[in-house]
Amino acid sequence: MTTPVIELAGAVSLIGRFPALAGADLSVGTGEVALLQGPNGAGKSTLLRLCAGLAPLSGGAGTVLGHDLSDRRERRALRRRVGLLGHGTALYDDLTVEQNVRFWTAANHGDLSTIEPAMDRLGVGGRLRTVPVSGLSAGQRRRTAMAVLVCRRPVLWLLDEPHAGLDAAGRDLVDELVHQAVASGATALVASHELDRVAGLATRVVHVVGGHITAQHSDAPAHGDLGGRGDLDDGEAT
Numbered sequence: 236m237t238t239p240v241i242e243l244a245g246a247v248s249l250i251g252r253f254p255a256l257a258g259a260d261l262s263v264g265t266g267e268v269a270l271l272q273g274p275n276g277a278g279k280s281t282l283l284r285l286c287a288g289l290a291p292l293s294g295g296a297g298t299v300l301g302h303d304l305s306d307r308r309e310r311r312a313l314r315r316r317v318g319l320l321g322h323g324t325a326l327y328d329d330l331t332v333e334q335n336v337r338f339w340t341a342a343n344h345g346d347l348s349t350i351e352p353a354m355d356r357l358g359v360g361g362r363l364r365t366v367p368v369s370g371l372s373a374g375q376r377r378r379t380a381m382a383v384l385v386c387r388r389p390v391l392w393l394l395d396e397p398h399a400g401l402d403a404a405g406r407d408l409v410d411e412l413v414h415q416a417v418a419s420g421a422t423a424l425v426a427s428h429e430l431d432r433v434a435g436l437a438t439r440v441v442h443v444v445g446g447h448i449t450a451q452h453s454d455a456p457a458h459g460d461l462g463g464r465g466d467l468d469d470g471e472a473t
Contacts, residue, residue: 238265240300240391240422241286247294248285255281257446258295263424268417268436271426273443279426280321282443283393286424288313300390315343318389320397324380328369332359332379335368336386345387357382357408373400385412392416392423398432410436 241263248256256278263269271279284290286299288310297304302313326335336350354360357378359371368376377400384392392413398406413423413436427433434440442450 239263239298240265240267241298241424243285243295243297245295246285246292246297246304248281248290249293250281254293254446255290256285259443259446259448261441261448263422263439265422266417266420267438268413268423268425270430270433270437270440271424271443272430272440277443278446279443280395281446283319283321283395283424283426286391287317287319287393289319316389317391317393318384318387319393319395320380320384321395322399324368324376326368326376326379326383329367331365331367332371332375332382333364335379336382339383340386343387347386349386349388350382353382353385354379357385358405374402374405377401378405381409381412388416388421390421392421392425394423394425394427396427396429397425398427398429406432 239262241261243259243261246256246259246261247254259278259282261282271282273279281290285292285297285304288299288302288304292304299313300316302309304310325339327338330338332354333350336354337347340347340350351360354364359375359378359382363371363375368379371379381397394413397409401409410432413425417423423436425433425436439451439453441448
């Protein structure tokens with residue numbers, strides 16, 4: 236039995252007065268890669284933001300990494316331990332690639348020695364390191380945000396359409412990074428419409444419809460098949 240990382244019971248989260256999550260039940264254990272599947276507006280992004288400590292828990296109960304989601308201080312403490320890559324990258328347009336990666340890594344107590352290797356691994360080192368984010372393509376912004384995530388080494392990876400805006404090589408690299416993180420003891424919750432690609436990463440598929448988790452099933456390869464890649468020692472933002 237794996238250690239629970241995410242425990243939600245009847246979780247409700249409001250956007251204004253609208254219940255984006257309307258009573259979600261979910262348990263995710265250490266080392267899992269859970270794929271969130273569902274139509275647009277189903278509540279997948281809100282679920283990720285709730286688990287990141289960014290969206291409030293308006294009803295029900297929930298803990299992530301032992302932090303009580305109903306407590307504001309607990310949610311703030313949680314944010315340092317999770318990494319959210321959302322639709323927006325949370326990067327500062329007027330800062331360079333390196334300045335962004337360095338700022339977010341330091342702000343979240345990440346390992347500064349991994350910054351250059353991570354930028355090189357994500358293809359945003361070299362000449363791109365001094366380019367302001369405002370001058371990057373959508374794919375390069377995504378790669379920069381992923382470099383931040385790698386440097387922070389979060390215990391829980393929360394990925395919202397992580398392959399969006401990336402070319403084939405970038406998509407393969409995202410898969411590698413998730414494999415490596417999980418092999419090193421992390422857990423991942425991934426929302427994606429690219430089911431054929433993400434299904435190869437996932438140990439479990441979680442169906443989200445109308446703010447409810449309607450079904451779950453495990454039909455992906457076990458994590459024993461993910462081993463042998465090692466740590467990324469050579470290299471949304473939350």
